[in-house]
Amino acid sequence: MTHAVATNQTILVVGGGVSGMTAALEAAECGRQVLLVEKTPTLGGRTALLYRYFPKLCHPTCGLEINLRRVKASRNLRVLTQAEVTRITGARGDYSVALKLAPRYVNENCTACGACGAAVEATIDDPYNYNLSKMKAAYLPHAMAFPQRYVLDPSIIGTPDGEKAKAACRYGAIDLGMKVESLEIRVGAVIWATGWRPYDAAKIQPYGYDRYPNVITSLEFERLADPHGPTGGRILRPSDGREAKDIAFIQCAGSRDENHLRHCSRICCMASLKQTQYVREAYGEAGKSTVYYIDIRAIDRFEDFYSKVLADQTVRFVKSKPARIAEDAGTRDPVIHGVDTEGYHRYATRHDLVVLAVGMEPSVNGADVPHEIVADSSGFIESAASGGFFAAGCASNALDVNRSVQSATASALRAIQIVRKADRVEA
Amino acid sequence: MGAPGEFNLAALARYGNDFLAEVEERVEEGEWVKMCMQCGVCAGSCPFGPDWEHSPQKIFMMIRAGKRDEVLASDSMWMCTSCYNCVVRCPRKLPITQIMHGLAAYAHRLGLAPKMQPTRRWSLLFWDNCTKTGRVNELKLTLGLYFMDGIVAGFKQAWTLRNIGLGMLLAKRLNPFELIRGHECKDKAGIHRMLKKAAEIEARKRGFAKP
Ligand SMILES: Cc1cc2nc3c(=O)[nH]c(=O)nc-3n(C[C@H](O)[C@H](O)[C@H](O)COP(=O)(O)OP(=O)(O)OC[C@H]3O[C@@H](n4cnc5c(N)ncnc54)[C@H](O)[C@@H]3O)c2cc1C
């Protein structure tokens, strides 16, 4: 895998989420050579960790499966996982890129039979469930993981658990001697699609995410609702495992706030509207959702979705950004305090569970990209002086999947223009 | 300062019913009022919130709605204790505490502030006390506060707190001679010139009648 040869007609795509996969596939299917580099052991990015997609409420597996089939079918696309870009030098049409590949300790022989996972005893936090649960230290990231190959966590290398994993594998797929590798390649254009990360909810001090177990983030809520998640799809309170039926959603948790993220994260209104429908799906008329908001930003055609949720009797809207959350010492119920804007009524409302609609920030903040780029005040990438470097998806702005895909397609086209020029120069 | 009534009328004539423009020009930090997005965080964060009629959020909306008389006669701004809870939480970083004090001072200047509002009376007492000699005479200030509501109330209050007063006397924290001839700052005339200049600059900047 490490002898991935590239030339200045190759397009490098960094980040294997929906944006990076789309950009890579669009370019590869146009006949271009593409190298897709992903930091984690699997493609899919954050969308693979959602329960359902707005606006149609379909499951992410569906879209992911189509894309993965395209990846497998494409002869022009090579994928490197557990790989990171450490340096990019050069200019449009001719870049030199340094890559660092972390060892997986499992080679191509793996059939994903799971024998190593069964043999290993050590467990680690499961990042695919936002650490709400543990997983074995020999693991398949998730059901849709690509490549479908197990991973050994570095913490068990050199321990008896590592040896157990090796002994359990009947295909000789485990190679405990794998090392970190470095690689230098040449490419003509770079598409930066490293996506987003949730704003650290603990920084919003008055909401007590770090103090109250029944205050969670919207991402954790996606995992709770998912049948493949830590609770098998049941919406259970972290404090006592009781079913949460009266759920509050707090919008703009960290967004549109000079003390946190300045920008509107754009997707969280729709994400909460969608999540009220998870509550309805779970409990029917017995469920109760309350959305606390400054204003609902269901952009363009999403307005239809908003209208539907507005008509839902189980969902209540309170126009107010809550001032703080307290906790009932006995029941550990979160109590939301604030004043509403429609009438200026003071309220203190108890709920079973509070979901913070956390904002999106660029996963690699502008300053950390190993190349000279221009980023906006939130760190989203606008452009690069070198002329052949383009951002796609949430690396460029807070976008939903649909808009991420549009942005990725646009960047693929720009990258193709660059390598076509390089083509002609060489010919 | 000109007669409050006159000045009030002049301000009204200039701004018509655009109270927001008036606040922007004449109230300290008033230019921030338009930045409020009515989220409600300040209203919910104020520890005294339940006890006053108009939260900052509401005051800012009333300003924009042109409710001049209600805002300037409100006693809510006078209730602000400068805890700064709202300021640190406001997502738009409005200097809410400063605006509250600015509004209070402006209402007072126009003669529209509630006359018997205790904070207003206390502020006046403090201002007169400290500007007279250039430094605060704590004994006179305390006694002024005791006797604010009349002779009888004053003696009662002094009697209730007599042990504290005695303790302070013994600890040399209270000098009874301050009542007769208090400390003054070295250059009293200089302080007065400085205050006069500051008032002139403020009047020029905000278009107030010449002090
Ligand atoms: C609570 C919530 C619910 C949502 N629900 C919906 C929904 O229902 N419908 C919808 O349309 N959108 C939804 N979204 C938005 C959606 O998640 C994003 O639009 C989508 O994830 C963007 O994809 P991306 O590929 O740009 O980024 P990501 O999904 O973040 O993918 C980026 C990839 O890059 C990799 N990477 C990061 N750094 C590096 C690096 N240095 N080197 C190599 N690789 C790197 C990451 O590991 C990851 O695989 C939701 C968002 C939230 C917060």
Ligand code: SF4
């Ligand atoms: S999309 Fe909605 S919740 Fe998210 S930052 Fe914008 S207004 Fe706030």
Ligand code: SF4
């Ligand atoms: S917290 Fe700031 S933006 Fe929100 S209502 Fe108060 S002043 Fe306005």
